[in-house]
Amino acid sequence: NWAGFYLLEKGSGDLVLGPFQGLSATPRIKQDSGVVGTTFTKQTLTIVPDVHQFAGHIACDPASNSEIALPITRKNGEKIGILDIDSPITNRFDQQIALDLENFIQTLLANI
Numbered sequence: 278n279w280a281g282f283y284l285l286e287k288g289s290g291d292l293v294l295g296p297f298q299g300l301s302a303t304p305r306i307k308q309d310s311g312v313v314g315t316t317f318t319k320q321t322l323t324i325v326p327d328v329h330q331f332a333g334h335i336a337c338d339p340a341s342n343s344e345i346a347l348p349i350t351r352k353n354g355e356k357i358g359i360l361d362i363d364s365p366i367t368n369r370f371d372q373q374i375a376l377d378l379e380n381f382i383q384t385l386l387a388n389i
Contacts, residue, residue: 278364279298281298282297291306300337323346349386360382
């Protein structure tokens with residue numbers, strides 16, 4: 278029900294909402310805040326089977342029940358941002374979806 282990008286604003290260090298599809302979302306997220314900020318800080322894939330069980334979850338769409346967030350980082354270590362996807366279905370995301378999205382991110386990075 279929601280998919281979009283949060284991009285690093287180098288001056289503030291915040292993650293700023295970029296292109297997205299779905300209901301309006303939080304325009305700025307601090308590093309270490311919510312699923313997006315935690316994923317950015319840890320620089321690891323985050324799969325949240327039930328967002329209601331994630332301490333500090335930032336709810337934008339009350340219909341969202343699960344979430345996946347992936348860091349977008351160049352091979353040289355430059356941090357670009359996060360790809361964030363929500364679903365109204367609990368436990369919607371699995372390792373195959375994560376692998377497919379990681380491949381998608383690598384394709385994006387190869388073309389920007």
